[in-house]
Amino acid sequence: MKNIKLNETPVRTSRNFNINNIKLENIKIPNTLKEFKNVTVSEIGSKIKIGSNINKFNLTYGLGEFFVNQINENSNYKANIVIDSKTSKEVKIEFDFNSENDSLAENLEITANEETNSTIILKYESKTNIEAYHNGIIRTVAKKNSVLNIIILNLLNELSNNFISIENHLHENANVNYYIIDFGGKNSITNYYSNILGENANNKLNTIYIGRKNQLFDLNYIGELRGEKSNIDIEVQGALKDEAKKHFKGTIDFKKGCKKATGNENENCILLSEKAKSLALPMLLCSEEDVEGNHSSSAGKIGEKELFYIMSRGFEMKEAMKLMVRARFNGFLEKIKNENLKLKVLEEIDKRLE
Amino acid sequence: MSKTKIEEVNRNIYDIKNKDEYDFKIKKGLTKEIIEEISKQKNDPEWMKEFRLKALETYDKLELPTWGPDISELNMEEIATYVRPKTKLNSSWDDVPDDIKDTFDKLGIPEAEKSSLAGVGAQYDSEVVYHSMKEELIAQGVVYTDMETAVREYPDLVKSHFMKCVPVNDHKFVALHGAVWSGGSFVYVPKGVKVDIPLQSYFRLNSPESGQFEHTLIIVDEGASLHFIEGCSAPKYNKVNLHAGCVELYVKKNAYLRYSTIENWSKNMLNLNTKKAIVEEGAQVDWVTGSFGSKISMLYPMSILNGKGAKTEYTGISFAGKGQNLDNGFKVIHNAPNTSSVVNAKSISKNGGKCTYRSLVRITENAKNSKSSVSCDSLMLDDYSISDTIPVNDIRTDEVEFSHEAKIGKISDKTIFYLMSRGLSEEDAKAMIVRGFAYPISKELPVEYAVEMNNLINLELEGAIG
Structure with a gap:
């Protein structure tokens, strides 16, 4: 188990902002x-x-x-x-x-x-x-x-x-x-x-x-x-x-x-x-x-108006939220040409938003 | 195309040096004995002497910042932290010694007092040499005086607020300030009193190899309002001068405070100043800041929105020329529901100058339904200046609307072309663009400063653009 400080930013800002690096505690790092x-x-x-x-x-x-x-x-x-x-x-x-x-x-x-x-x-x-x-x-x-x-x-x-x-x-x-x-x-x-x-x-x-x-x-x-x-x-x-x-x-x-x-x-x-x-x-x-x-x-x-609109079309709250998040990711997904991979990512998104 | 040239700040007025004459100057350095001597010279009450000594202990424990501009040239062994001018506090300009009065005359302070201010304080080196306020405000119970008088005459109010908003362990230079502070202004606006005409304090540092550590404490009570203007300047010397002032603002329920600053220190000045406001329910504090001087500046005014519906706005411009490193910005903590903040920051870098916008927006778990909008624009006027934007956005709850945007770049060739096609000369087109860039800030400045800022933006043509 190890406590480590890592991922320093190229330029530092005030230490009180807690962002110059990250400290992780009890990280299991294999010896061999x-x-x-x-x-x-x-x-x-x-x-x-x-x-x-x-x-x-x-x-x-x-x-x-x-x-x-x-x-x-x-x-x-x-x-x-x-x-x-x-x-x-x-x-x-x-x-x-x-x-x-x-x-x-x-x-x-x-x-x-x-x-x-x-x-x-x-x-x-x-x-x-x-x-x-x-x-x-x-x-x-x-x-x-x-x-x-x-x-x-x-x-x-x-x-x-x-x-x-x-x-x-x-x-x-x-x-x-x-x-x-x-x-x-x-x-x-x-x-x-x-x-x-x-x-x-x-x-x-x-x-x-x-x-x-x-x-x-x-x-x-x-x-x-x-x-x-x-x-x-x-x-x-x-x-x-x-x-x-x-x-x-x-x-x-x-x-x-x-x-x-x-x-x-x-x-x-x-x-x-x-x-x-x-x-x-x-x-x-x-x-x-x-x-x-x-x-x-x-x-x-997520904007309440957008959620309300989707829910007014018959979706449950959870489904509506899922749709909104997927919509945010859409631009990204469109850039993935490998269809199998895209499907896998969509499946994972849904799983994680359950 | 021709190269854009923006003139440096005309420093003829600010660089007037008076003879280094004083009533008392503490020896250089920072020791317990020096602090005790300052305390004795200032005739501090016992609690203030103890406070200073504790602050010195904190100063010795704290480290220099590990970020921001390099301030290693600052050697406290070479700085005299207290210089008492050869005059007492006066309430008539006629009683101020001629050379000091002449300096403030040239800076336009007595004239501004007559035409557009409700009260004026003028500090020369470590002590306030002039203080005055209109009779009608005195009658309404407004207090506007130097800090030393406030410590003596309003001990309870001072004791309960002094360095409570900015605690001495905030950072090393706050601790230094706590140990050696001298001068500054105290303002108390009673409940419901609206001070329609601004009060202004002007801080002038004349003595070489010295520091200015004025303390400004403003309490705007419930439902009251105030516009306070702070100006500062110094002539240029070859060795480093230090400014580590502290501003504490308490804006009570439903009160309003606008705090405007025009900082025009000389280019041998390290400006390591700290400003903070605690804003209660329904209250608002607005910061308007023009930062033109200093060799190095590290200044990040901060609003702590502690009450429901508290608001803050920050409007600031930095203008860094040759040899300047201006690391400025803003911090806001949203600590209550329905709070809001709006930040509009601009910077112009030229002639090798460096501008950095550094900020923090923190929306805590308590700040449901809060909103924050941040915009910062940087204009580069040549290819050997530097402009950095380092904002931290720390959002700790979901019921918020937060947005931040920033832009960096030069004057657009397309815009120049468009304006020229409408009949403007190239130099007028460029001047218009730069003035337009600075306009959102200059319109918020007190009018005489806005005129001064616009005068800076006199464009010349020289050489060729890339």
Whole structure:
């Protein structure tokens, strides 16, 4: 059992605001990690290579030193994915946690070579009642003119701890799109960093989350714009039930030289219980004049007028609320092309809103 | 296209330096002996002396903030915390020594007193040198005096409110203030009394390598109303000066208080000021703030909405030029049902200046049916200035409506083009855009300050835009 302080914001604010980092108590962290066997990798063609040779690394931000060290020293799943496919390709890696495979420290390195187009789906699920531990580090390099879509589906149970650090480097004209469905874990802690280097590079980060019971989500998303005419859009939609909590820490940092860059951050949280809590820090940092940055953030319950309207059409209160939350997630779901995955997400949304 | 240039604040008036003459100046540094000496010089009652010494103990225990601008250049060993000017408190400008009166004349204080104010307080270094209020307000029971007089003449009222709203352990510079405070204003507006014309206190720091630590305590009793204006300035010296004032506002049931500040400290000033209001049922406090001066500013006025239906509005603008780091913002705690807050913050960064908007909106479990709306806009006028927005939104219950939006960017080329197509010259178009940007704030300022702010926005054309 360990007490840890992690997920520091790139810029600190007053300690009294309780958002510069997060402190977790009594986190069960495995001392040794045996091989994680319950991994399914979908069929891949010759244009995508998966190896396991990965050098030690450091992260620009990350959740904290401990998590990087654990991966460097003791990772129990490694994959070095290199994409050469010019036509759209999909890779699906599924991690199923059970009593034999309850701890995962996975090291993923993804390189999207020039002009390539690919989608990587990562699914983490625990169907049994175990206290799973997941420390994942995903590092990507998107080269010139590449398109890289990454879908992360977190369906761990509510006894588990989910830690993910992501670091992306985007070169000229690269498009990196993330779709994160963050539903699982007692604690789900994510550190996301994009270094948007190339001219016209474009990063979209879309997240939906639903919290219930005592779930805690701590989302620390950082985008640094360096390339001219580069862009980042961060769109986060969520709903909190029961005594669930969400911390959203979003940073768009316009670095000097990123002329005509744009950055947008939009975070909305529906509060479905009087004990649910939403804490948000949507930061805009700007050292370049010729840019456009916007952020917006909102929190509150579902509008009474909207609820009344839906209920007047014959729906029960619970159903009406479900519909409203699903409507908020609709924009996200429309972007998911994989129909099976979309159905799975819809099913999970309904289950979690019961 | 041509480069936009916004002029810096014309500091000719503010930079007038008088000879560093004083009646008494405490030695530099911060020790128990120094605090005891300040207390003796000020003829404090025993409770205040004890209070100061306890605050010093708290100061020694607290750490410097681990966030915000770098204030490591502040060395309290180099700061004299108490400088008594060579005059007593006067109620006629004729009795104020010529050089001090001349300074306030140039700042326009006596003139404003005649034309548009119901009362004026003027502080020079550590002591208030002039205080006066219209007879009719005295007759209505309004009290407007310097803090030292209030400590002596209204001990119960002061004792029950002094540093209760802003406790000394709030942060290190509040503790410092508690230990060395001197001067400032005390206002009490009795129940139901409406003070229609503003009161104004002006704080002038003339002495180099010194600090100003004035304490403002305002109590607006039930159903009463007041507009209070605070102005401050100092001439520029090569070494650091420090301002760590404290403002405590008590706005009782159904009362109204507007607190306007024009801060124009010199660019060697560290402005580490603390302002807080406790707002009771049905009451409202509005903050209007223009922040133009200081080398470093860390200032976040705070409203604590403690009563049902309490309201607050914050309207503020920061203008950071060369060598300035203005870290300003607002904090609000919604602590009762049906409370509301509206925040409208703007900043302009130019010539390498840095503006940061830092804020907190906290809606607690008690604040059912509360509403909060926050808007902050930042304008960058060149590519070597910095503008950051760091807002924290802490929502702890579901029955709320909360929204926050922020924008950052430069003057839009399209807008300039549109205005030019309507017949405006490029420089007029840019001036109009910047004035339009600042207008929501300038319209809330007292008129003479609004004119002054608009005068800052004189555009020149120079070089080429990107």
